[in-house]
Amino acid sequence: MSVDSEAGNVEKSGEIAALLLAHYDRHARDLPWRTGPAAMKRGERPDPYRVWLSEIMLQQTTVAAVVPYFERFTARWPDVGKLATADPADILAAWAGLGYYARARNLIACAQQVAGERAGRFPDSEAELRGLPGIGTYSAAAIAAIAFDRRAVVVDANVERVIARLFAIEDPLPAGKPCIRACAERLTPDLRAGDFAQAMMDLGATICTPKTPDCGGCPVAVHCRARARAIADMLPRKLPKAAKPQRRGIAWWIERDGRVLLVTRPPRGMLGGLRALPDDGWNARRDGTGEPPLPGDWLLLSGSVRHVFTHFALDLEMAVYRGGDFDMVPQGEWWPLDRLGEAGLPTLFGKAAKLASLHEK
């Protein structure tokens, strides 16, 4: 483990935190889930529901992608009680396009638990937050700090990068994570831990960016070891990622009287509980079988949809049913083609539907 001894210098840690907080007070990003420093000074406090919702949406997803979803969700379901009693199918449909659908299923379970067992109040400790569905170590720390101003060490990818550079931590990730975490622990102040966490996130998102950090505009540049050594843009070092396996599959387009057949995927597993086109059973471990869901004449369209999941990449072809015998059609919904945009199809099947609709059938 290589870490500069400055990480253990309490005085300097306090100075770094103070500089970051002062910068945050002047330049905090205006985000729809955030109670900014001016509002905090007026005595306003963050709404734990909005903080929780934003943190779940932000898992593996950018701020820019999350903002419109967050605004739609909070307009439709303004508190955890409303979300808990909503139709899960409506929530999954509203989540469509945001990806990582297990998050949406956990979101529903968590809302129901908080509304049903905790009278709509989120717990304020990391340990209790971790006991709720979909809240892991990082999210628990972020919610405890931001929503309840508990001292918690919040380390997301942005913070990881800032810390690795500030202390010139050269161990490649993921091996360097414990060292980064130890440094973050020492930097985190007792007071304003929530603002400090958001100040670090903002610094990583706006100044200490991955490729070209703006060290000239950085409030903690004077303390930065990577900058002093001119290695900032090389950190954090990362081990090369293993290539993702490539899978192939087919989605089936069955159309009748201006409607297309949609199925609901099984509740557990990939894209679980979502509406989708029928497919041939591909998953992360194997290709699809190529077996159509009913016998007859099928036209395999030219072109395909490529989609990258967390653990594999998929090449999805489309086949259109040209027979007229619908007796053996699998169970599903005949969805009007002119309202397909309201079906809440996940991105993969939205792209597949577009491919089919472009084709002269």
Ligand code: SF4
């Ligand atoms: Fe990042 Fe540069 Fe600031 Fe160091 S000086 S923390 S590398 S922006």
